[in-house]
Amino acid sequence: MSRTVAIIPARGGSKRIPRKNIRDFAGQPLIAYSIKAAQESGVCDRVIVSTDDDEIADVARSFGAEIPFIRPPSLADDLTGTGAVVEHAVRWLTERGADPEFVCCIYATAPLISAERLSAAFKLLEAQPDMLHAFSVGRFSYPVHRGLLRDGDGVRMLYPEHLMTRSQDLPEVLHDAGQFYWSRLGQKQNVPMFGPLSIPILLPDWQVKDIDTEEDWCHAEILYKVIQAERS
Template structure:
């Protein structure tokens, strides 16, 4: 069995009701549910939430909400791994133990089914690995990062600040979209961002963190400019054919 777990807490301080706020015509969490369904990869798609309104919307878009997340897993400081593991244990106890689990963030409207499939495929082909997760490259060399202090800036990597961009190693960061894992590895102490994981590289135009209002505005502009435009082009091609 393959299980999708979508954490979607009700509270959000910086963007109120972020997970169910309207994003280009649909609640934000709906995009993650829909891409999980469209991928055809999952036997169960479970939304883990502490909020009944989130649960109702998740059910409306075709996910399952077999439990309401306990308070100790619903505060501002709890990490994703304990929440994911709680859902894995619940499903294993009440339904069936999954072979593979995939945590999909509720704030991932750019997620594409092809990358979910690629993650599972690579995990299956590499039996020594426990996880596969999304990453993307930084748009600017991190070796030229600056720290601002008072009225001046100091380089984070003084030895690299004058080097040419092409001479600096490209760096990547967590894309915040999906995290595949073998169930036993998820429930172990193995770290995802380690030798146990396989990074799946996404193009930068399909990645946008959504933590502030500025992030939200940028994400909507990106979605309208790329995803909706691509959809319109596909429809037009089919009409011509």
């Protein structure tokens, strides 16, 4: 039995950055950073990559991840959500007797992920049996309550009632950091991740970066290299 399983979704059909999951990022395929973080966290009994792509599967295996199945085409299109991919992997494992107690979905596009925070998040969730999830979050650098929307050729406030509210009087607002999502299985299924039974794991600003465009990619590589230089 594998008590804790990391599942890394990595389909082959990335549109905005082709072959993004295995493109070279600071000397290694992008997916390698997520695989290594799971391995080095010390809390993942198995590290599984769910993919529909043979090349991604080969790269993932070369870094020590398992590819026990090839994801069906029905779960590899642009409209398939991460939840359905993780559910498929958990069902596959359960049907074969693995029956994990905790599962961690780790995005393949998270090169700034920290094995230490991955481990700390699991231990927090494990220690609080009434909580069902623990996932990475960042904080908005500017108060969203003072945000603006385009309005024709001009703008309008998203929350006009806060026109005169001082920034320091507004609540801190968090956002999904897009790195990892721990879940406790076997009870209260289908409880949403973004809810009162989830533990937010706050990451520092420099560790949070979505990679959706070439500009994002360049920025993330710069951040990664700076972090490595500071650690050396």
